[in-house]
Amino acid sequence: MKILIVEDDKRIAHNIQKFLKGQNYVVDIAADLSEGNTYLESSEYELVILDWMLPDGVGVELCEELRKKGNSVPILMLTAKSQIEDKLEGFDCGADDYMTKPFDMNELLARIRAVIRRKSQDTGSPVLSAGNLKVNINTCEVSRGNKDIMLSPKEYAILEYLILNKCKVLSRMEIIEHVWGDEIDPFSNTxxxxxNYLRTKVDSEWKKKLILTVKNRGYMICDN
Incomplete structure (x- = not known):
């Protein structure tokens, strides 16, 4: 699951990123509205954590702009502005939740999960499947048959991306952009x-292989 943080305080942004990565989320950071827009135009996110006061404007402007464009990505405002009038303005502009600073990381995680859970209830079940493989995109839990599968954050992010696009071929570049962004060399074998790690954990004990290679194109998960 991919989250975008739009926050100009580097310490806060990186602390949230580190914490959420430990919970199997893929996290990008934008330091201002312009960079946030660039990320949102080039990638899909399951949630945006949005500060109010930013170097090039206010977060509610981005929130309002996204809603006018029909973008329904869940938005959690995270800001020092704690007056009731501020909260009402945030919700009126389309925010799904509003949390004030200072904050507790565990409460932030609970709110993130609650917002995503509400979104998944609107769009369908949070549990995705391919054959007997189950992926819960709310809890990041993975199982096949009756066996739980433990994955690293990057392994989980790849698996979730594949199963969200079940039976669709994803190129290496698409996977890199979704999971790593610009963190790695696009020509590496990462x-x-x-x-290969995923296949060992997901497919090795089963006759039916779900993670498939499509020569010269990329990878997909398919249970046909």
Whole structure:
């Protein structure tokens, strides 16, 4: 699951990123509205954590702009502005939740899960499946048959991306952009290495292989 943090305080942004990565989320950071817009135009996110006061404007402007465009990505405002008038303005502009600073990381995680859970209830079940493989995109839990599968954050992010696009071929570049962004060299073999790790954990004990290679195109999960 991929989250975007739009926050100009580097310490806060990186602390949240580190904490959420430990919970199997893929997290990007934008330091202002312009950078946030760039991320949102080039990638899909399951949640945006949005500060109010930013170097090039206010977060509610981005929130309002996204809603006018028909973008329903869940938005959690995280700001020092704690007056009731501020909260009402945030909700009126389309925010799904509003949390004030200072904050507790565990409460932030609970609110993130609650917002995503409400969104999934609107769009369908949070549990995705391919054959007997189950992926809960709310809790990041993975199982096949009756066996739980423990994955690293990057392994989980790849698996979730594949199963969200079940039976669709995803190129190595698409996987890199979704999971790593610009963190790694696009010509490295990182994707192939992580796919091999996933196959060991997901497919090795089963006759039916779900993670497939499509020659010269990429990878997909398919249960046909």
């Amino acid at each position: 994707v192939d290495v992580h796919i």
